[in-house]
Amino acid sequence: MAAELTPASTLRSRRWENWQWKPAHWWRVPLGIQWLALLAFNVYQYNRFALTHDFALYWQALWLMAHGHINPYSTVAGYPFLDNHLELIMFLLVPFVWVIPSALVLLWIQSTALIGAEWIAWTWITSWANGQQEAWRPWLRAVGIVLLVANPWTYWAAAFDFHPESLMALTIMGAAYALWRGNRRALAVWVTVSLMAGDVACLLVVGLGITAVLLRRWRAAVVLVGVGLGWMLVIGALGADKGAILGQSYGYLAQGVAHLTVPSLVIHILLNPGPAFHMLWYRKENLLANLSSSGLIGALSPWGFGVTVTALVPSSLTKYILFSEPGFQNVPIQGIVAVGSLMGLAWIGRRWRWRYVVPGLAALLAVNTLGWSATWLPQVVPTWVRVSANAGQTLSAIQELVPADAALFVPQAVSGRFANHVDVTLMNNATNLSMVRGRPNYVVLAPYAGVHIGSIALMARELGDLAQNSRANLVYFDHGVYLWRIRGTAPLTFPPRRALPAWAFGSESGAPVVGRAPRSWYVTELADAGNVLDKAYWHEGPGMLTATVQYSSQGPIWLQLWDATTGRLIAQRSVPTTQGSKTTATIPFVFSRTDVGSPKVYTGVGFWRIQPVPPNPRNQLEIRVYAQPSSVANVYTVGLSRHSP
Numbered sequence: 001m002a003a004e005l006t007p008a009s010t011l012r013s014r015r016w017e018n019w020q021w022k023p024a025h026w027w028r029v030p031l032g033i034q035w036l037a038l039l040a041f042n043v044y045q046y047n048r049f050a051l052t053h054d055f056a057l058y059w060q061a062l063w064l065m066a067h068g069h070i071n072p073y074s075t076v077a078g079y080p081f082l083d084n085h086l087e088l089i090m091f092l093l094v095p096f097v098w099v100i101p102s103a104l105v106l107l108w109i110q111s112t113a114l115i116g117a118e119w120i121a122w123t124w125i126t127s128w129a130n131g132q133q134e135a136w137r138p139w140l141r142a143v144g145i146v147l148l149v150a151n152p153w154t155y156w157a158a159a160f161d162f163h164p165e166s167l168m169a170l171t172i173m174g175a176a177y178a179l180w181r182g183n184r185r186a187l188a189v190w191v192t193v194s195l196m197a198g199d200v201a202c203l204l205v206v207g208l209g210i211t212a213v214l215l216r217r218w219r220a221a222v223v224l225v226g227v228g229l230g231w232m233l234v235i236g237a238l239g240a241d242k243g244a245i246l247g248q249s250y251g252y253l254a255q256g257v258a259h260l261t262v263p264s265l266v267i268h269i270l271l272n273p274g275p276a277f278h279m280l281w282y283r284k285e286n287l288l289a290n291l292s293s294s295g296l297i298g299a300l301s302p303w304g305f306g307v308t309v310t311a312l313v314p315s316s317l318t319k320y321i322l323f324s325e326p327g328f329q330n331v332p333i334q335g336i337v338a339v340g341s342l343m344g345l346a347w348i349g350r351r352w353r354w355r356y357v358v359p360g361l362a363a364l365l366a367v368n369t370l371g372w373s374a375t376w377l378p379q380v381v382p383t384w385v386r387v388s389a390n391a392g393q394t395l396s397a398i399q400e401l402v403p404a405d406a407a408l409f410v411p412q413a414v415s416g417r418f419a420n421h422v423d424v425t426l427m428n429n430a431t432n433l434s435m436v437r438g439r440p441n442y443v444v445l446a447p448y449a450g451v452h453i454g455s456i457a458l459m460a461r462e463l464g465d466l467a468q469n470s471r472a473n474l475v476y477f478d479h480g481v482y483l484w485r486i487r488g489t490a491p492l493t494f495p496p497r498r499a500l501p502a503w504a505f506g507s508e509s510g511a512p513v514v515g516r517a518p519r520s521w522y523v524t525e526l527a528d529a530g531n532v533l534d535k536a537y538w539h540e541g542p543g544m545l546t547a548t549v550q551y552s553s554q555g556p557i558w559l560q561l562w563d564a565t566t567g568r569l570i571a572q573r574s575v576p577t578t579q580g581s582k583t584t585a586t587i588p589f590v591f592s593r594t595d596v597g598s599p600k601v602y603t604g605v606g607f608w609r610i611q612p613v614p615p616n617p618r619n620q621l622e623i624r625v626y627a628q629p630s631s632v633a634n635v636y637t638v639g640l641s642r643h644s645p
Helices: 008-020 029-047 053-066 088-099 104-129 137-149 152-159 165-181 184-195 199-214 218-237 246-253 262-271 274-282 284-292 302-317 332-352 357-384 389-401 456-468
Strands: 407-411 423-427 441-445 472-478 481-486 510-513 522-525 530-540 543-553 557-563 568-575 583-591 619-627 633-642
Touching: 029 104, 029 137, 029 152, 053 088, 053 104, 053 423, 088 104, 104 137, 104 152, 104 165, 104 332, 137 332, 137 357, 152 165, 152 357, 165 184, 165 199, 165 302, 165 332, 184 199, 184 218, 199 218, 199 302, 218 262, 246 262, 246 274, 274 284, 274 302, 284 302, 284 332, 284 357, 302 332, 332 357, 389 472, 389 481, 441 456, 456 472, 456 481, 456 530, 510 530, 522 530, 530 543, 530 633, 543 557, 543 568, 543 619, 557 583, 568 583, 619 633
Parallel strands: 407 423, 407 441
Antiparallel strands: 441 481, 472 481, 510 522, 522 633, 530 619, 543 583, 543 633, 557 568, 557 619
């Protein structure tokens, strides 16, 4: 008798019925929503040009690789790209650029890798939870999805440029899951791809080897520790670890060593552990913040301990506090610590055997993570996207005007998308620029757009010098963004100046009056009363200073000096009308140490605090020119200088 065949539609219907009633599948919906949210944020960030130095470094390298350069020279770093960390994993991303030839693809890859790491972590959690007590499973799944989706540091990692650590989060999580399953082939693949991410990934592989030791999987431990340390030594021997800047980052731990290497650094720490322990204690808030959002207790579990140590300890020992902050540098540990926290939760439940211990602790972990999320998620955009929509549109228009073969000089604050050029130089407090022979040279300046390292006054000085330079041709400007074409190959220099052009600064109620020659531009008052000039910022410490303003007016105006750091008026002076003729007014003042205020920096609230990068220790002083409605005022130059008593 022939077997009765089941229609394909019926089979599909049964599969859907089986799938839809499995809670584990529905728990993946938040991961999908999170992924779409990150992709949408990437588009927003991309359109705003809120991409800085690190994105420029990797986008230039990837763009050149996609155009046939095997080891492209990075003008951002100042040496061949593979000498940075030997990040061979970038070659795996080249096909994506062939399909989507846009810098946006690099952001999408990063966000997809972060969500991919969470997807593997969730698969691990559901597989493991099936072996736990049935009453615990809903609690374990619920808190697991909260630890993964609500962790704010995943969003911070996605918002700060591009970093291979996001790819490591995926590969190390895949390797850890393969180790848990005992799948040697998958483990080998994940570890190989991890090592392609460079010397930083080597430490994470060693951490996974420590986990294998704690689990008494001796063969896996020997292989993981061996290949991790071995590949790190090979990278060091090749001189392909320049991005680690060992001497600058860890030189205080091995004073007197001319050429610091990883082995010599480890030996010095073992012989003199005091400075290392002191630094770890000093960074305790950031250590706690990196772990607490993922459940904390997972760092003490066998699965979370190894990678936590090899990731957090090096990043916390570096001299630069940015690397110890929660975010891109430590994002690879988040998923593994979350998995370990749930395992620790079940272990506590088996030990105490109290009915409500697992639900109670699960709720506590979830509330803690939601607290971190409520405290730090609202800070993502103000911290990383400091480019207005109008400035972003102007930058996009400027990018279209720059030829593909041009040598480009651009502020690091908006440099990311401009890195699709062979020659890209980042202007960080530059006092001179060396033009590139054989290429058209362009300079982009945007004083108020992005997260700047240099001061507003320095960029205003650069704008003023370009306006006075006969070799500089202003190609395009709008919304405080400028594009200049430089003729000739002689270097550009930006010497110190006492008077800076007023039009280079922002204004609340004033507007620049522009003509054919930028050297003749100035700022004039609009219809309503207000500041003809403001946002003229200088970073200064205590001392005797003089504010100088060249102006003309048809009525009385006020010259004001503010401490923008504290919002305090330091000095002001009413100056009479000049009947339309130019004149210069000054305000000498003493900025004493008692006047110096502490710059405001957000550190969090309650238990959910971090130790952020300290702000500029010097106060930000601001010169303003205020005019009444009946006054007609023009401002030509402004300056702030020190003088002797």
